[in-house]
Amino acid sequence: xxxxxxxxxxxxxxERFGDELVIIQFDSGKYYSLGGSAVPAWxxxxxxxxxxxxxxxxxxxxxxxxxxxxxxxxxxxSLLAQFVAEGLVIEAEAGDxxxxxxxxxxxxxxxxxxxxxxxxxxxxxxxxxxxxxGWPRVxxx
Numbered sequence: 001x002x003x004x005x006x007x008x009x010x011x012x013x014x015e016r017f018g019d020e021l022v023i024i025q026f027d028s029g030k031y032y033s034l035g036g037s038a039v040p041a042w043x044x045x046x047x048x049x050x051x052x053x054x055x056x057x058x059x060x061x062x063x064x065x066x067x068x069x070x071x072x073x074x075x076x077x078s079l080l081a082q083f084v085a086e087g088l089v090i091e092a093e094a095g096d097x098x099x100x101x102x103x104x105x106x107x108x109x110x111x112x113x114x115x116x117x118x119x120x121x122x123x124x125x126x127x128x129x130x131x132x133x134g135w136p137r138v139x140x141x
Contacts (some may be wrong), residue, residue: 008089013026034110036107036108043101044101049094061102061104063103079111082111
């Protein structure tokens with residue numbers, strides 16, 4: 001089986017809000033807003049998928065709005081590289097067949113990263129808090 005990718009479910013959580021998908025990565029405390037083709041790509045990555053399988057499924061789901069398999073493949077390669085760098089997905093053995101998502105209008109993958117709450121999210125609320133002040137005050141060293 002070819003190498004593929006799957007959501008790193010041990011350290012991420014995601015929720016879809018209409019056309020947007022929000023992900024939080026608990027180890028780094030960063031959160032992400034996904035748009036365009038990144039949304040159906042993320043949903044497809046709930047099970048292991050290869051770049052080729054992902055690109056084929058998204059191109060088919062986009063129908064006439066697809067820019068073509070080569071452009072979708074490049075978009076998915078870039079997206080997956082970013083997901084791997086951020087620890088959002090991990091490598092996994094996968095087949096090339098990925099279920100075709102519900103019809104959607106293709107738009108390039110968009111990922112916005114936010115780190116403004118990273119320090120707060122990454123605090124261990126049991127061990128890293130000030131004993132007198134409580135959470136979310138970090139214990140001084």
